[in-house]
Amino acid sequence: MSNKHVNAVIVGAGAGGGVVAKELSEAGMSVVLFERGGWGNYDEHDSDELISQRTTSLGNAFGPDDERYRRVVVNDDGSTKIVVASESEYNNVAACVGSGTVSYGAMAWRFMREDFRMKTTYGHVDGSTLEDWPVCYEDIEHCYEKAEWEIGVSGDASLNPFAAPRKKPYPMPPFAYNKEAIMLESTMKRMGLHPFPIPMLRNSVARNGRAACVRRRSCCGFACPINAKCGTHNTVIPAALSTGNCELRTDCIVSELIIDERGRINGVKYFDKDNHLQEQAADIIVLSASATETPRLLLNSKSKIYPAGVGNRYGWVGRNLQGHAYTGAVGLFEEDIFDDVGPGASIAISDFSHHNRGIIGGGILANEFNRLPYLFTGIRPPGSPTWGRSHKEFQKKYFRRNILVEGPIQEMPFFDSRVDIDPAVKDYWGIPVVRLSGHRHPIDFEGCKFLSGKAELILKEAGASYTWQSVGGKGLSGGQHQAGTCRMGNDPQTSVTDRYGRVHDTSNVFVGDASLHVNNGGFNPALTIMALGYWVAEHIASEWQKGNRFV
């Protein structure tokens, strides 16, 4: 049984792939959208903390599963270990339709102008591959706007003086602050900072046929039981399917690109629901499988013309793996501050995103998402017992009396922070698995210390009886904010794709996910991934409509 040739194959139905599917199918192209998982749902794991995207102790709520998925992690001493998908070092992103957008905290940040001009803004950084993007903020501003309006963002754009200029406001009003945010707002203002409600990909009012958010405790890390969270699974993917041009194939594992003897990519090989190897031919291929799986697919696709993998002539595929080192501080209070109004994160400042003395980049600071009971067992002042009577007493006394202020530091791209292919280990389908190696650039730790210091000052000013810093920035990068492994650029020798996401050395293979990020900003990346989806798809669709068949 052979599959009918289509115009476009998209690999991965997440933040990027979902957007690309809608845009291409609305432009009249026939599309097959592949997803390795199925439809995520709330009922299977509801508010079960131990099987969530935040705490994966007993498994990943939305896949990948421990039975079929493996990765290899290279330790500092060069030894390797195999990790299963629920272990934190696996660096999983959700394997379901919508991927992380089903269960994310849903912060909806636009990067700032400086984020696209890091080298111009800060100059060369020793040991880092820090570079400007081949696109600037103004190029993709309309894509951010489309993401905000089509997928849905709540917020008040007038309150953040550091945000890049925008043409339209957010489509929905901001969420009201929860109790800790109210406390932090007055504190931050007193300190001369500029707090504002976090823009969120959640319905603050009923919109697009879905209800308004009811602010449950378990939001970040969980699917929404009333569908108030806006992801690609309940917006652009249904829109793509409703065109009649897009077929969604769930539970399918794309294993490699099909390359002919002239080096043209004619489609993909994949394992279907029943683990049968199939082929799907297409005019173009868009890879949006995440910053670990997209490079894996390119590196696993070899031929005489692509001996090191497609797009890897200069060895840049899988390099510069970035994520976000989270850093901040904890404050304990002697009165209840927890009001059980989800998702917890409510207020932010962008005062320290850029132009900090002696620091390259920076990051937002926000009050943290709700700390559920098991996660909170790990939040203790340094040196405190991690078990026993006093550990339990702390849990009881401070569960409702703590605030975390933290943020994602802008990481410096580091060439040796890397997604590679393990030469020996294979997954359930016999596909060579990802091998992760390297560590963050040393500068990241400096940035983290800076940002944690600011967070602690805020908590002290807010009246915390005790504070401590939680400083990130060391070790292997990646995580759920993984990015950077197929960076876009103008020079094929130091990048993987052109400014429209087309993989160098190919005419018809595109990347449409966070792999494209030249750097990852000091912001949660979801909205930027969506915006890049619109950017890449806009180029493909307009060329297609002009008659370009990417041959």
Add this chain to the structure above:
Amino acid sequence: MDKGNKLSRRDFIKISALSAGALSFAAGSLSFIEGCSTVYQPGTRFFSENEFKLVESFAEQIIPSNDWPGGRDAGVANFIDIQLMNPYRRFQEVYRKGLAALENTCRNKFSQKFENLSWDSQTAVLKDMEAGRLEGNIWKDGFSKYFFELLRSHCLQGYYGSPRHGGNKNFVSYKMIGLDEPQIVGENRDGI
């Protein structure tokens, strides 16, 4: 399923267990009392009865009883026993080896089982284990710290995680910190 009923059943098991022959009778009667639910008998999943008792005592040290029930009464050993049959089966070997080593260490040092040691002696053993100070070849190369940390984290998961996994009996840890569970879908705290 009120608390008083549970205690009396516990006592019933203890009394019945005095004679081995009475055990099956006890289990059968309890199933009848509870209707559709069955009473778990240690030794029928992963842990042996001995291992189960050891893990119960360990869990009680990690989360001791105070005004609120501790790890033993919250069903932490039950939680771990269940998980070792599924998501945690990759830890089966480590548990078997580690629990046997802990029992051996206690027998060599105190000529007693861990669960029969005084509270303070138990605490001291765990502190040594946590610090990697236990004597014996088996505890070398970081195994002591590794196994302690594994057990510690699993105990905390059993006590503070969702009761559906076999621990946190009667939502005890949620009640302790004032969380109502399960959450009601559609509840709008902010709208009132």
